Amino acid sequence: MTTAAALEARNVSKRFQGVQALSGVSVDVPHGAVTCLLGDNGAGKSTLIKILSGIHPPDQGEVALDGTRVRFRSPRDALDLGIACVYQDLAMIPLMPVARNFVLGREPTRGRGPARRVDWKHAADVTRHQLENVGIRLRDPNQPVGTLSGGERQCVAIARAVYFGASVLILDEPTSALGVREAGLVLRLVRETRDRGLAVLFITHNVAHAEAIGDRFIVLNRGKELARCVSGEVGREELQDLMAGGPEMDALVADRKTAT
């Protein structure tokens, strides 16, 4: 990893109503790699990605894209620079047709002036084609997204981000609410996306999923970086230990041993 990272958080801190959510965390997300951000609930993962995707500005520190400092006023700014974020629970709007969801915010149009209108036929064709590429066969691009499974919805959201030219993909717990087979579907797509050269930041608290596709791992704990390693350096158990806050778990286990 010698080239400049696609997306970086440099020494960022964020405080919410008296709670220090992040204190001085640095994360780099290089092209062509899956960087896993691990951590327990409250570790600061969500806050960090909200800063990276333009929802919140950091109190201190800065965000850099391809080595240049950037400031986002809204998620739209981040999107326009090629940073797409796919959230676990708000990836899609269930009652809206798949095609309308797929092109949301970037609807293709035809005609000029008052006659300018969305080209729904084109949108439907693009949606069908792009989803076939990721292995989802739609009977009708106008069926509501709510008829798709959770894994399929995540795949639609990822395919959408890639199709609209994202160079950085931030995935917020994309597999946490999914069954094993569904999670596999999403993980395979994430790997394909990485192989196309995108920078992927994969947030999870599932170590098995992280180990399956991660190239690099950063573990957060209580708003600080706890550990950082690359694939093959440490095993699943070590990662699990780190995530669970290592020493605290060790103490618990020790307690139990002395008790019995």
Place this chain on the structure above:
Amino acid sequence: MNEDAEVEPASKGNALAALLSRPELGAVAGAAVVFTFFAVVAGDQGFLTKNGAINYLEVAAQVGVLASAVTLLMIAGEFDLSVGSMIGAAGVLLALPVTELGWHLWLALPFTFAAAACIGLINGLLVVRTGVPAFIVTLAALFILRGVTIGVTGLITDSTQVVGVREALGDDPLLPLFAGEVAGLPVSIAWWLGLTALGAWLLSRTRFGNWALATGGDADAARSTGVPVRRVKVLLFCSTALAAALVGVLVVLGTGSADVLGGELKEFEAITAAVIGGTLLTGGYGSVVGAAFGALIFGMVSQGIFFTGVAADWFQSVLGAMLLAAVLVNQFARRRALEARR
């Protein structure tokens, strides 16, 4: 979703499912039922004559103009309870300068619509900036607007009405746009049809329409894909205020006078039309065409009861029952839409 879905032939069931999942289905069917009912029961009392039709279409037009905008706002997940008061306020805002200052319509109309747009803007900004529910913000606006309308009119005219608007205007060249007839029908009906077409076009064919649907469906998800959620909402609050102002203008120029109580309860009539038309109270789903049929049902029921000779007091009960029935039908249709198999 289930496995055996793959076995059965798709096309036929799919087309039917698509039809059943259209939001306006209930309102179109309801309008047909209501029309048939009154045609049979009151057909020989004048319901089927041209004058009978004009009668209920005029009532429907007022509600329909409002509903075209209110529906889009509801689809975006918000409410506007202040449109009724806005009708009264706009009527006075138009009538007072005309009668007291001798303004012509080219000046009085832009003044009225600009004032309405400002009030819509304030409503919208208060909702998106403070996070106070639109229900509360626009309920407050309902009372404030009505109070100011009554107070100011009382101070200037010493009464609850502003009369003599037509006399003051004479044959103003802009008058035919808002009073009289086009093609033998009251001009308000043309406005209703025109705004319904415009709203339907916005919703189904424009990026803004897609953003409104997404905003009401899930504002956070919409924002994260780059939809300017706040701007969508504020613009739609302006549009409901403008639609209300249009109704106020149509009433004042049609009758020649403004009443400080004009438009009372119209906010609920518009919401009723929207909901009968298949629009979800929670946002994210709905139809402007459906709302037009909802307004048509409203007009037919309110005037049809009069034709039957039954005491008109029953009108509200019938309307309430229809509202409930429509919501139940729509809820069923929506569940079907989400369960539709691939």
